[in-house]
Amino acid sequence: MTPGPTLVLASPCCGHLHRLQTFKSGNTAGAILWSDGKLDARLLPELPKIARCGGCSSLFWVGDAAEVGRIDDPFYRSIRGEKKQDVAPEWKRAPLIGTPDTDVLAEAITDPCFAARDRRRHVRIELWHSLNEPRRKLPGNPQWEQFWKPYWEHCGAEFQQQYGALFAPNLEALLELFEEADADDRLQKAEALRELGRFATCIRLLDSDFDEPLGFYARQIRQRALARDETVFRLDWPPLEYADPPQPEKTARRIH
Ligand SMILES: [Zn+2]
Structure with a gap:
């Protein structure tokens, strides 16, 4: 599984910042497929589409959130020989969007x-x-x-x-x-x-x-x-x- 950039998103309800971890690639090695269609794949995580806003507690569709920036994976940045990314403190503090419960x-x-x-x-x-x-x-x-x-x-x-x-x-x-x-x-x-x-x-x-x-x-x-x-x-x-x-x-x- 190769991590992609972490997207910094502004929620559509109140503009509160959130982070969303993306993946460049993954695979289904060791995955379990269930009869209801659920795929438990540690190496191929599904990106969440529904989230609760950290600012106003409303629910929102992740695809409706505006991208305000990207945080590169520090490891891949270093192997590409690029210097450390200067990440704004409010981006670092933004809650990470997880699987909806x-x-x-x-x-x-x-x-x-x-x-x-x-x-x-x-x-x-x-x-x-x-x-x-x-x-x-x-x-x-x-x-x-x-x-x-x-x-x-x-x-x-x-x-x-x-x-x-x-x-x-x-x-x-x-x-x-x-x-x-x-x-x-x-x-x-x-x-x-x-x-x-x-x-x-x-x-x-x-x-x-x-x-x-x-x-x-x-x-x-x-x-x-x-x-x-x-x-x-x-x-x-x-x-x-x-x-x-x-x-x-x-x-x-x-x-x-
Ligand atoms: Zn909100």
């Missing part, structure tokens, strides 16, 4: 700032992923066993009490926002239906045609729906033949 997302679903269809869809998908956190079980993973398992055993009931009522209405609203003509959307809609316990409708959608690798994911979701299992689960990655067409040198390497 469940509270922010729960508030964002009714905030007029996110009324546009694409924003509403993004907010609701993020909320879906966030509400699924206590259900992401990874038995056998040391990090899960040592940290997340005891964490959710301790906090899971409280989380469920606080946010549990949002889960089904959020998925119902998302069903309206997924376009069945689009294969990606159709797969996500089928998964939302499975997580709502509407297995027959889920299977009907999954019986339509999917190109690979979506078909590979659809078959795994179908298996769970047939077993009447509505919990989010870890998807297996598709086999290599479903990935991008092999490069000639890669094919040669495989033959020898």
